[in-house]
Amino acid sequence: MRAFPAAFGLTSGQTEQIIRLAGMAPSLHNSQPWRFRILPQLIELHADPKRHLPVADPEDRELRLACGAALFNLRLALEQAGIRPVVTLLPHLAAATTLAEVRGGGQAHQRPVDLRCYEAITERHSHRQPFRNIPVSTEDRHLLMRAAHEEQAWLHVVQPGEHGTLEGLVHRAHRAQMADPRFRTEMAAWIGRADDTTEGVPVSAAGPKPEPKDQWVHRDFTAGHTERAPGTEFETHPLLVVLCTRHNSREADLQAGQALQRLWLTATAQGLFASMISEVVEVPETREELQRLLGGNVTPRALLRIGHGAPSVASPRRDIGDMLVNGAAEAFET
Ligand SMILES: Cc1cc2nc3c(=O)[nH]c(=O)nc-3n(C[C@H](O)[C@H](O)[C@H](O)COP(=O)(O)O)c2cc1C
Structure with missing residues (x-):
């Protein structure tokens, strides 16, 4: 079995965990319309056109919104691993599916407010149950x-x-x-x-x-x-x-x-x-x-x-290997 690719001098296991956390973002109908291309000094975020929802989201607005949420998780997870993410949205001269490029910008010092967000990644989920009648402060x-x-x-x-x-x-x-x-x-x-x-x-x-x-x-x-x-x-x-x-x-x-x-x-x-x-x-x-x-x-x-509510059930995610763009040729497929 091929090892999970590694980026920014992190181990393969660390990189895998970062991508796993990115993939815990919300998406319309849990379509998970993102893929990642991992290179030693670069992580690319791609839209996955096969997961496009043409009727609810004909212009891919929500697809990009979901990918933006995944990008935010990616940023938090990289910072937690000590890497300061430098993000370019919609880079020129990139594949048609490329939504963002993330490079390492030196040592990260995660702010407490971002650490709290990071820790909430695995806790967040859509709560479709009734709330308690307690106002939000x-x-x-x-x-x-x-x-x-x-x-x-x-x-x-x-x-x-x-x-x-x-x-x-x-x-x-x-x-x-x-x-x-x-x-x-x-x-x-x-x-x-x-x-x-x-x-x-x-x-x-x-x-x-x-x-x-x-x-x-x-x-x-x-x-x-x-x-x-x-x-x-x-x-x-x-x-x-x-x-x-x-x-x-x-x-x-x-x-x-x-x-x-x-x-x-x-x-x-x-x-x-x-x-x-x-x-x-x-x-x-x-x-x-x-x-x-x-x-x-x-x-x-x-x-x-x-x-306010009580924890409800989370929706599962697809296999992490399925979230990877394996090669440059595939990234150019739209
Ligand atoms: C763009 C977008 C639109 C969504 N629209 C709805 C919605 O109308 N109703 C709803 O209950 N959930 C909606 N969701 C939540 C998704 O169904 C949910 O994120 C997905 O099933 C994954 O579950 P999780 O949020 O529990 O991780 C939406 C999410 C996104 C990103």
Whole structure:
């Protein structure tokens, strides 16, 4: 068996662990649309076009967002191993699939705030269960806003007076997607999986089957495999945040992904749980309307509900060998 490749003078085992942690990032339907090319002095992050979701994400915006989140984990894991990552997004003269190049920039000194994020990588997961009716503290809200800022993004905390309009937009987006048979077929291919799946969302992580009365959680990941336990009610007032970037570009998609992951890991480190409500940013009409509601100058990237809960089930990841680009020739395949 070929040894796992090594980078930056680290051992093969250390490099493998770094890539494993990068691959623990969130992705639409757990599609894990990333691959890594490991060279002695360079790690390349590639999009995996075979994992593209053409109906939900025709322009690959969310694919790049997920890859940005993986890049953030990669940065944290390299720093923890003592390597200061120097990142070039969308390098010129690179293969069409290359999203970022990471080089070693000398000795890293990980800040305590980044160490806490690093330690949260294996704890973070999507929490599709109801939250407890406990408000998120002002201090935690500030930490989340600062986390987004630090990665060149901006966090809009949804105010109670905005809930009604946003709820209407989310419902509209959900109805539009579910009315499209191509969307339903695409999603069905990734959900309702058994626990030993290596991609897609297993039934155990699906959360309760949504009901029409639910305000925020509409996407049904149960695929009809589980019934909702009687008396299950979603929280009435989750913290709702919209992650935004100033620009609307491929580079900004990657920045948004890094910001999403810093935000989500910060929440996890504070003992909070989160799940994404993506329909509203996937459907172009509702995304544009949300953009107008936010003043028109920013691009909304992700809507999240955040709150207190109890640990729920994580979704598995594919084999680490499958995340590698084995040679230059393969990297140029699109
Ligand atoms: C761009 C993007 C969109 C997502 N949209 C949703 C969503 O609408 N609903 C949801 O429950 N989870 C959503 N997720 C979460 C993924 O389903 C989740 O990250 C994936 O299944 C892996 O599980 P984990 O987050 O527990 O590691 C999204 C994730 C990303 C990165």
